[in-house]
Amino acid sequence: MSSLLIRNAAHVVTMDTAGTELSGGHIAIRDGCITAVRKEEPKGEFDQVLDARNLLALPGFVNVHHHLYQSLTRGFPESEGKTLFPWLEMLYPIWAGIDEEAVYASAQLGLAELLLSGCTTSSDHLYLFPRGQTRLIDAEIEAAQELGIRFHATRGSMDLSREQGGLPPADVTQPATEILADSERLVRQYHDPEPGAMIRVALAPCSPFSATDEVMRETAAMARRLGVRLHTHIAETLDEERFCLQTRGCRPVEHLERIDWLGPDVWLAHCVHLSDGDIERLSRSQTGVAHCPTSNMLLASGMARVVEMLARSVQVGLGVDGSASNDGGYFPGEIKQALLVARVRDGAQAMTARRALRLGTRGGADCLGRKDIGRLEVGACADIALFRLDDLAHAGAGRDAAAGLVLCGPVRAAEVIVAGRHVVHEGRLQTVDEHAVVRRHNQASDRLLRRFGEA
Ligand SMILES: [Zn+2]
Known part of the structure; x- marks a missing residue:
């Protein structure tokens, strides 16, 4: 059982039914689910706190x-x-x-x-x-x-x-x-x-x-x-x-x-x-x-x-x-x-x-027939993507950060959370070694093409 507070996100796009967006907000997560999305900071203890100043938060x-x-x-x-x-x-x-x-x-x-x-x-x-x-x-x-x-x-x-x-x-x-x-x-x-x-x-x-x-x-x-x-x-x-x-x-x-x-x-x-x-x-x-x-x-x-x-x-x-x-x-x-x-x-x-x-x-x-993902709402899965707004690609797009993400870029996600688990932190995968993944993939690709060439 774990908890995470995403504190002070610069902008939050919830994708709830009403299309609510918060300019400045917090997202609380407990046991893989969202327990609060709001402007006021949620009370209580959290195992982890992520400082999300300068980050745009969206549903993954x-x-x-x-x-x-x-x-x-x-x-x-x-x-x-x-x-x-x-x-x-x-x-x-x-x-x-x-x-x-x-x-x-x-x-x-x-x-x-x-x-x-x-x-x-x-x-x-x-x-x-x-x-x-x-x-x-x-x-x-x-x-x-x-x-x-x-x-x-x-x-x-x-x-x-x-x-x-x-x-x-x-x-x-x-x-x-x-x-x-x-x-x-x-x-x-x-x-x-x-x-x-x-x-x-x-x-x-x-x-x-x-x-x-x-x-x-x-x-x-x-x-x-x-x-x-x-x-x-x-x-x-x-x-x-x-x-x-x-x-x-x-x-x-x-x-x-x-x-x-x-x-x-x-x-x-x-x-x-x-x-x-x-x-x-x-x-x-x-x-x-x-x-x-x-x-x-x-x-x-x-x-x-x-x-x-x-x-x-x-x-x-x-x-x-x-x-x-x-x-x-x-x-x-x-x-x-x-x-x-x-x-x-x-x-x-x-x-x-x-x-x-x-x-x-x-x-x-x-x-996919799911009501539990694709939105930042209380009770939904804590699947969240956060993007930097203070990088090269978003410079000048501050008046509408959400549109900026679509129109500017490309950029890597800064933080990615799936089921409350931090799987990308500061633009790096936390669960696997990215370079090892590339090496293993390219060996498999070479082997496939060699096999075809020999066939
Ligand atoms: Zn296809």
Whole structure:
């Protein structure tokens, strides 16, 4: 049992329902939860006191779409100029060499990068299981637990190979029976349904061009039986739309509706190419959307209709997406991209800095079905990111520190607290040695590329 007082924060953005902000405030934490957020200093003894003068306090960011293993191949020269399908076809044979060590090392690296940018909860979508690699998700969960980040692992899957009319080569797909058995094992072993959970598991067949309808349907039935959420990629590119029209005779979101894959327990990555009817389907079914603006621009997939989705009360969170289709895990950068792309698409008034911040905090929590994160409120998890306001990047932005964080930068988070635990202090990870993480990751990356070169 421990307690912490964050004293005299220069500005506090609570992201509560009313959008309360305090210019000067204190946050008290006991046993992993927030017990006070207010202007007056809370009374009582605290084990630790953090002097937060010159710091901006926000709820820790919530990242709702990622593929951590892809940091092994980020900035890959051969990916230049490719759209999603040829990009995946080039990378699948390389990724076919991943193993437990590579997944562990890349999860440590990617999650460390997220933590240092103020992200306190991340999901990950791992869908590629080379033969004999049965403990890859276990390895990512272990890495998350060591770092101290809140983690939603999603058990991805691919069972529709090129030979059967899909996109991935057969050696990175799995039989349906294996997928379903391992999905159930992971939920039973790791999923914590309680408020304050540090680890949850969701089920996540990869996409309409890599998973059969049989696996999609059976996975959905299993998730609903076990009480876990569902996640997949949908409507990312026009290639995918054509693929769905040819193979399923309907648009991607209609396809999901037909196979019982829309609902308040589902969040979907990308949703770039939506018709008015698709937006209506997402709204009506209360399905969440993981908006991944950098990835969508990098692969020239398109600009999602986020402003229209928000107008129809669709729940939208943000994802940095795979480390090889963003090449970075800097979360405030994704918030800025969400703002920029909304303005380019829908005009200067389409997205304010605060609205974008809300997508990166509460919007993400909504996608993950959590009311206990993404806000600084009494009773919520003590997941807090604090950023310096007296550094180079924020100079001149003092009149609106919260907007400054979105518009200026990039900067490292100064302090990050997850479940009341201090995991970043003065811009340094407290739970692992950052340089050791980089070395181990780069060895794994070299080994993966060598293995590919020798194959
Ligand atoms: Zn993705």
